[in-house]
Amino acid sequence: MENHSLTVEHRDDTASKMGMWLFIFTELLLFGGLFIVYSVYRSKYPDDFHIAAHQLNTFIGTINTIILLVSSMTVAMSVTAIKTGKKSLALTLIGITIFFAFLFLVNKYFEWGLKFEHHLYPGSELMLTLKRGELLFFGLYFFMTGLHAFHIIVGMIFLITIFFKVKSSEINADNNVLLENGGLYWHLVDLIWIFLFPLLYLIS
Amino acid sequence: MSQINQHITSYKTYGIVLASLLALTALTVFVTWFDLESLTIVVALLIASVKVTIVVLYFMHIKHDSLIFKLMVGMVFLLIVIVFVILFFDYLFR
Amino acid sequence: MELNDIDKSFLRNGSKYKGILSWLTSTDHKRIGLMYFYAVSFFFIAGGLLGGLMRLELLKPGQDVMTAQTYNAVFTVHGVIMIFLVVIPGLAAIFGNIVLPIMIGARDVAFPRLNLFSFYIYVIGAIFALLSQFVGNGAPDTGWTFYAPYSTDTNTNVVAAVFAAFVLGFSSILTGLNFIVTIHRMRAPGMTWFKMPLFPWSLYATAWIQLLATPIVGITLLMIIAERWFKIGFFDPNLGGDPILFQHLFWIYSHPAVYIMILPAMGVVTEIIPTFTKRRIYGYKAIAFSSIAIAAVGYLVWGHHMYTAGMSTTARWFFSLLTFIVAIPSAIKVFNWIATMYKGSISLEPPFYFTLAFIFNFMIGGLTGLVLGSLATDIHVHDTAFVVAHFHYIIFGGMGFAFLAALHYWFPKIYGRMYNKKLANLSCLLIFVGFTLLYFPQFIIGMEGMPRRYFDYVPEFQWGHVLSFFGAIILFIGFIVMIVNLYKSIRKGELAGNNPWGGKTLEWTIASPPTVENFEEIPVITNGPYEYK
Numbered sequence: 001m002e003n004h005s006l007t008v009e010h011r012d013d014t015a016s017k018m019g020m021w022l023f024i025f026t027e028l029l030l031f032g033g034l035f036i037v038y039s040v041y042r043s044k045y046p047d048d049f050h051i052a053a054h055q056l057n058t059f060i061g062t063i064n065t066i067i068l069l070v071s072s073m074t075v076a077m078s079v080t081a082i083k084t085g086k087k088s089l090a091l092t093l094i095g096i097t098i099f100f101a102f103l104f105l106v107n108k109y110f111e112w113g114l115k116f117e118h119h120l121y122p123g124s125e126l127m128l129t130l131k132r133g134e135l136l137f138f139g140l141y142f143f144m145t146g147l148h149a150f151h152i153i154v155g156m157i158f159l160i161t162i163f164f165k166v167k168s169s170e171i172n173a174d175n176n177v178l179l180e181n182g183g184l185y186w187h188l189v190d191l192i193w194i195f196l197f198p199l200l201y202l203i204s
Numbered sequence: 205m206s207q208i209n210q211h212i213t214s215y216k217t218y219g220i221v222l223a224s225l226l227a228l229t230a231l232t233v234f235v236t237w238f239d240l241e242s243l244t245i246v247v248a249l250l251i252a253s254v255k256v257t258i259v260v261l262y263f264m265h266i267k268h269d270s271l272i273f274k275l276m277v278g279m280v281f282l283l284i285v286i287v288f289v290i291l292f293f294d295y296l297f298r
Numbered sequence: 299m300e301l302n303d304i305d306k307s308f309l310r311n312g313s314k315y316k317g318i319l320s321w322l323t324s325t326d327h328k329r330i331g332l333m334y335f336y337a338v339s340f341f342f343i344a345g346g347l348l349g350g351l352m353r354l355e356l357l358k359p360g361q362d363v364m365t366a367q368t369y370n371a372v373f374t375v376h377g378v379i380m381i382f383l384v385v386i387p388g389l390a391a392i393f394g395n396i397v398l399p400i401m402i403g404a405r406d407v408a409f410p411r412l413n414l415f416s417f418y419i420y421v422i423g424a425i426f427a428l429l430s431q432f433v434g435n436g437a438p439d440t441g442w443t444f445y446a447p448y449s450t451d452t453n454t455n456v457v458a459a460v461f462a463a464f465v466l467g468f469s470s471i472l473t474g475l476n477f478i479v480t481i482h483r484m485r486a487p488g489m490t491w492f493k494m495p496l497f498p499w500s501l502y503a504t505a506w507i508q509l510l511a512t513p514i515v516g517i518t519l520l521m522i523i524a525e526r527w528f529k530i531g532f533f534d535p536n537l538g539g540d541p542i543l544f545q546h547l548f549w550i551y552s553h554p555a556v557y558i559m560i561l562p563a564m565g566v567v568t569e570i571i572p573t574f575t576k577r578r579i580y581g582y583k584a585i586a587f588s589s590i591a592i593a594a595v596g597y598l599v600w601g602h603h604m605y606t607a608g609m610s611t612t613a614r615w616f617f618s619l620l621t622f623i624v625a626i627p628s629a630i631k632v633f634n635w636i637a638t639m640y641k642g643s644i645s646l647e648p649p650f651y652f653t654l655a656f657i658f659n660f661m662i663g664g665l666t667g668l669v670l671g672s673l674a675t676d677i678h679v680h681d682t683a684f685v686v687a688h689f690h691y692i693i694f695g696g697m698g699f700a701f702l703a704a705l706h707y708w709f710p711k712i713y714g715r716m717y718n719k720k721l722a723n724l725s726c727l728l729i730f731v732g733f734t735l736l737y738f739p740q741f742i743i744g745m746e747g748m749p750r751r752y753f754d755y756v757p758e759f760q761w762g763h764v765l766s767f768f769g770a771i772i773l774f775i776g777f778i779v780m781i782v783n784l785y786k787s788i789r790k791g792e793l794a795g796n797n798p799w800g801g802k803t804l805e806w807t808i809a810s811p812p813t814v815e816n817f818e819e820i821p822v823i824t825n826g827p828y829e830y831k
Binding site: 012014015018019022023025026027029030031032033034036037040041044045122123127128131132133135136139142143 | 408409412471474475476478479482483484509510511512513514516517518521524527528529530531532537538539540543546547
């Protein structure tokens with residue numbers, strides 16, 4: 001959510017940033033609900049989860065983790081760049097962030113594609129023949145990574161919008177809370193993945 | 205009117221943070237080669253928590269933000285943990 | 299006061315558009331608050347009529363005016379409307395929006411456009427809720443609680459209804475976000491936290507609940523959709539899922555939600571009592587902190603809705619203990635309110651009468667809550683009319699009366715005119731008598747075994763339902779009197795002036811109705827908010 005200040009004379013950057021953090025809290029709670037479901041069923045079906053997790057490609061998962069971590073750094077650096085007046089460096093860094101986000105989504109697309117090919121998706125006939133814990137694991141996998149991917153897309157749109165505002169100098173060394181907020185949102189996406197990765201991919 | 209704190213993190217700091225995060229990622233993958241049984245989840249969550257803390261403190265700038273932000277973040281994480289604990293009063297003791 | 303005050307006010311100014319468009323595009327917190335007021339009132343009447351229909355059906359055992367299926371759909375939509383469209387937005391979105399910025403000496407909330415956007419989201423959610431009644435396979439019959447596995451199996455329009463609730467949740471979240479930032483960042487110079495009036499304190503605590511609890515029900519409702527569309531299995535025992543997990547997730551929000559309803563109500567009462575007793579509030583800090591305590595501890599009690607569902611004994615014991623603990627800060631407030639009145643100079647005006655009714659009803663509602671909170675007694679009354687009476691006593695007898703108190707308190711400020719006080723007092727009496735007759739018998743027949751959500755019953759419970767029906771009629775008449783009184787007074791009431799009640803908080807220092815900007819100059823605060831005598 002972009003929260004612009006009231007008028008230029010009464011700009012309150014701290015309020016803007018606080019608003020963004022509050023919104024981030026809601027996202028943490030939103031995913032928290034899914035983590036609750038995960039924790040209940042992992043404790044109930046530890047072996048089934050172990051078996052089902054073998055279907056996930058740890059290598060792709062690790063690559064995606066690295067992608068997000070690096071992109072978090074680049075967007076954080078872009079804030080330093082804009083605050084020190086380095087506009088083209090900021091643009092480059094934001095651009096890299098967006099590109100990495102896109103890479104993440106491409107990986108996700110192939111991952112999911114592979115699952116669909118093997119008929120491993122909620123509601124499939126194969127799914128209904130699996131052990132219950134495995135079925136739930138895949139339900140969680142798709143729901144959590146799907147919701148996460150949705151947030152990556154939202155984050156990308158946010159960052160692309162910010163990219164153009166930096167380009168037009170609307171965001172600059174004296175007025176950059178929007179970039180900070182975009183960065184915060186991006187870090188949120190990273191945070192969620194930091195938990196998702198071991199819980200989904202590294203059970204074995 | 206009001207500017208957020210003036211602290212600007214150096215590129216170098218961000219680089220070190222990334223290096224730590226990558227190292228912890230390697231660690232969390234490495235650890236899966238050992239069979240820790242029920243400790244697996246504990247170790248995974250511990251490492252993830254350290255990573256999250258680093259991201260929140262440095263990338264998200266909480267280390268250099270005013271107290272109110274620190275309090276809010278801490279409170280929210282605490283709430284989430286407490287809800288989990290209470291929930292497991294049911295599931296662990298059924 | 300000259301007529302000019304109304305002409306110069308926010309009611310007539312603030313937009314480059316004319317007519318209804320000037321309201322629908324306005325980011326003025328006062329206009330947004332009023333728009334919420336009109337929307338919420340409309341839904342309250344709709345939900346109330348549905349409740350009336352239920353009482354008509356329950357007048358006699360057996361089928362009278364509707365089938366069992368219809369009855370199930372009626373109590374479901376009655377709950378969905380009342381909870382999601384009326385009482386959760388209710389006080390915060392209406393009076394919070396109208397009054398909060400003024401009370402803290404600000405010109406608006408922190409994010410006015412977000413505020414308007416929240417209203418639009420409310421309207422969209424409301425449309426989905428209405429759609430769920432008429433399209434597809436028929437109105438949902440699950441109860442507003444949408445328990446799995448029935449909600450994942452039933453053929454009715456569950457998806458539309460839960461999606462409506464999901465959308466409405468966003469409106470609540472964004473309002474909460476706005477208020478938290480507003481209170482942190484926009485208090486007038488000199489207004490420290492402990493010089494802030496107590497209604498804003500209650501809104502602050504409420505806003506945190508709106509912000510942190512709502513997302514959990516949001517994701518849970520999405521899970522219901524995922525179950526229905528994709529057989530995801532989270533709540534389906536056939537697929538390894540646990541229906542009780544739905545209840546956990548649902549109540550982790552829905553219990554804190556009741557504090558969203560009651561905290562602002564308590565805040566209103568805390569404002570009205572000093573004004574009509576001409577006394578500083580007793581225990582300002584206790585009331586402020588008790589609001590925060592209720593919000594915090596309120597997160598930890600959700601399982602008291604699930605004592606008979608199948609949780610572990612450990613969990614049940616824990617939730618019962620916490621439920622008793624959370625009653626304490628509420629009791630502290632009641633004590634402080636009464637202590638404020640003691641040796642005060644009491645003026646018996648309509649807002650004060652509604653407030654007294656609130657305290658009386660809230661005590662009954664709260665004490666019966668302890669009966670429900672205690673494991674042993676709850677086994678006996680769970681899912682009976684006793685529960686229905688309890689929560690109507692708190693939400694309607696409590697929050698509802700506080701809402702009416704707020705309405706009668708701030709009406710002259712909002713519209714610049716006073717209503718007929720005798721009629722207002724009469725409406726208060728009728729509503730109170732009607733309310734009592736409607737709900738008190740339900741405690742008794744509930745204890746005797748009358749189940750809730752039942753369309754039929756054994757003849758020995760009929761006496762209670764007959765009394766309730768007549769209570770509903772008196773209640774209905776009381777509301778008619780009130781609505782007619784207020785509606786006429788908007789245009790024809792006597793001009794009220796800045797401060798008809800002698801209040802000390804900032805809204806009484808400006809014109810009635812306020813100008814668009816609220817204050818000519820932002821005040822500098824040196825005193826606490828209730829400096830009487």
